[in-house]
Amino acid sequence: MSTPTSSDVRHVFTAFGGARCEVIVCDGNQDDASAVVADTYAFERQLTRFDARSELSRFNAAPGTRISVSPLFAELLHVCLDAYALSDGLVNVACLPALIAAGYDRTITEVRRHPTQRTPSTPRREMPALPDVLEVGNTWARIAPGCAIDLGGVGKGWLADRLCERFDNAAINLGGDVRTRGAGPNGAGWAVALCSGRVVTVGDAGIATSGTSGRRWPGGHHLIDPRTAAPARTDISAISVIAPTALHAETLAKGACLLGIGAADSWLEARGAAHQEVVRDDAAKLSRPGDRPGRSEFESDRESATIGLRERGSGQAKPRPGRSHDVSADLIR
Amino acid sequence: MVLGTRSLKVLSGVGAAAVCGVSGLLVATDPKPVTAPLRPPVTGSSSSTASLVIPPSCGATATLDPSLLPIVQQLRQATTASARRSILAVLSATQRLEIEAYMRAIARSPTGANASCNTTGTGGSIAPSIVEAPGSTQPLINTYVS
Numbered sequence: 287m288s289t290p291t292s293s294d295v296r297h298v299f300t301a302f303g304g305a306r307c308e309v310i311v312c313d314g315n316q317d318d319a320s321a322v323v324a325d326t327y328a329f330e331r332q333l334t335r336f337d338a339r340s341e342l343s344r345f346n347a348a349p350g351t352r353i354s355v356s357p358l359f360a361e362l363l364h365v366c367l368d369a370y371a372l373s374d375g376l377v378n379v380a381c382l383p384a385l386i387a388a389g390y391d392r393t394i395t396e397v398r399r400h401p402t403q404r405t406p407s408t409p410r411r412e413m414p415a416l417p418d419v420l421e422v423g424n425t426w427a428r429i430a431p432g433c434a435i436d437l438g439g440v441g442k443g444w445l446a447d448r449l450c451e452r453f454d455n456a457a458i459n460l461g462g463d464v465r466t467r468g469a470g471p472n473g474a475g476w477a478v479a480l481c482s483g484r485v486v487t488v489g490d491a492g493i494a495t496s497g498t499s500g501r502r503w504p505g506g507h508h509l510i511d512p513r514t515a516a517p518a519r520t521d522i523s524a525i526s527v528i529a530p531t532a533l534h535a536e537t538l539a540k541g542a543c544l545l546g547i548g549a550a551d552s553w554l555e556a557r558g559a560a561h562q563e564v565v566r567d568d569a570a571k572l573s574r575p576g577d578r579p580g581r582s583e584f585e586s587d588r589e590s591a592t593i594g595l596r597e598r599g600s601g602q603a604k605p606r607p608g609r610s611h612d613v614s615a616d617l618i619r
Numbered sequence: 620m621v622l623g624t625r626s627l628k629v630l631s632g633v634g635a636a637a638v639c640g641v642s643g644l645l646v647a648t649d650p651k652p653v654t655a656p657l658r659p660p661v662t663g664s665s666s667s668t669a670s671l672v673i674p675p676s677c678g679a680t681a682t683l684d685p686s687l688l689p690i691v692q693q694l695r696q697a698t699t700a701s702a703r704r705s706i707l708a709v710l711s712a713t714q715r716l717e718i719e720a721y722m723r724a725i726a727r728s729p730t731g732a733n734a735s736c737n738t739t740g741t742g743g744s745i746a747p748s749i750v751e752a753p754g755s756t757q758p759l760i761n762t763y764v765s
Contacts, residue, residue, distance in 0.1 A: 302765070305765040306765075310759065310760070313700065313701070314701075314704065317708065318704050318708075321704075321707070321708065321712070321715070324712040325712045325715055325716055327712070328711075328712035328713050328716060329716055332713070332716075356717060356720075357681060357682060357683055357720045357721045357724065358717050358720040360681070360720070360724070361681070361720035361721070361723055361724045362720070364724065424681070424682050425682050448719045448720075448723065452700060452703065452704055452707070453700055453704075454700045457759065457760055459760050459761070459762070461765035462761075462762045462763045462764060462765040463762075463765075466760075470759070471759070475748075476759060476760065477752050477756050477757065477758045477759045477760070478758055478759070478760045478761070478762060479758035479760070479761045479762070481762065481763060481764070484751070485752040485757075486749050486751055486752060487749070487750045487751070487752045487756070488747055488748065488749055488750075489748045490747060490748075491747030491749070492747070493762045494762060495762045495763050495764050495765075496764060497764040498764075499764050500763070500764030500765050501764075524763075524764050526762050528747050528749055529747065530746070530747060560746065560747045560749060561747075561749050
């Protein structure tokens with residue numbers, strides 16, 4: 287069993303708008319783990335869209351002009367372009383106007399408390415291609431007028447990778463974007479629970495989950511489909527992907543979620559996913575995102591865990607690398 | 620024979636012209652490298668240029684506050700993760716992030732340390748090993764939609 291030993295260091299903290307984060311270090315000390323927490327907060331301060339003083343907000347506030355950017359922001363913008371290319375344009379960080387139009391115009395806590403009523407009558411159109419609206423130079427960057435960026439999971443995945451790579455044996459979880467290195471606390475690997483509730487053991491890996499069941503509010507959710515510039519309509523409630531890095535996994539999980547169950551398997555396989563686990567959104571057949579007011583991420587987590595436990599007890603096969611495991615479909619059969 | 624100043628100037632000029640002429644002739648007749656034409660075609664696209672793909676993230680050169688460059692050098696020379704953490708420990712959180720972003724950018728660039736820049740820069744070279752944990756295993760970490 288994978289449990290921390292007394293010599294391991296574990297910090298649990300909250301960042302990125304209330305997301306649960308944790309750092310588990312097996313080859314470091316308290317100071318090392320504290321540095322991870324401090325760096326996470328520094329990253330969030332610099333790149334949050336909810337603070338007008340952040341570098342990201344200042345960049346978004348000056349469209350059309352070259353803005354001097356820090357090495358960190360420049361690197362992340364390059365990474366965003368990479369993620370766009372890897373995902374065939376499905377991961378497009380220039381989704382901020384669409385997110386705001388969908389009602390996610392304040393922190394998720396505030397949006398859930400006082401959701402903005404939106405009229406969905408506005409015709410949707412495809413978002414512009416990221417390379418067409420984002421230029422990145424050595425020390426500058428420029429976003430086209432009318433566009434704005436939200437780094438979202440791309441930033442969290444990148445940061446989880448960098449923080450974990452400081453260690454030989456550690457795990458970093460930044461709001462569901464997980465990076466692990468080494469053999470874990472007692473040499474048996476890192477036990478990670480996927481969105482279905484299935485538990486797998488991994489060594490060096492990135493794991494991420496995307497879906498419509500997380501940041502949801504009456505009238506919408508946070509997963510924007512760049513093909514429609516609106517909250518995604520997908521039959522995947524949540525999908526966990528295991529890949530070489532957290533950033534890679536995050537990019538693939540989001541893209542696959544947008545594509546839906548029918549296309550996700552082959553798409554992921556072609557892009558280097560090692561394993562994926564899907565929780566089907568059965569309710570999507572009857573209603574679409576926005577029709578289920580008040581459903582919290584905690585409720586959806588409970589539902590996934592219940593499905594996973596039932597599925598594990600039914601003696602299913604072991605995870606198959608490169609193939610998805612559709613828990614709901616197994617239960618139906 | 621004694622030459623006057625004027626004659627010497629004329630002879631010097633003729634000599635210089637001769638040397639330049641011979642040098643120019645040698646350069647003009649020297650075979651040009653085939654793979655790097657001095658006058659590439661400006662119109663049309665050959666098959667080699669048509670297939671050339673420049674990854675979007677490979678065009679820029681990373682920059683960093685010069686005062687942090689010695690730290691980068693120390694990090695490159697460090698051979699263990701512990702040593703690298705010790706070097707980073709004296710910095711502020713912002714400086715640590717800037718340095719790691721810089722080193723990441725350098726590593727991804729075509730002229731970087733490992734020239735690993737490619738179109739799927741979000742990926743890595745590690746093949747994750749995945750084993751289903753026994754049913755009684757308590758997960759140490761949960762991945763979830765956030």
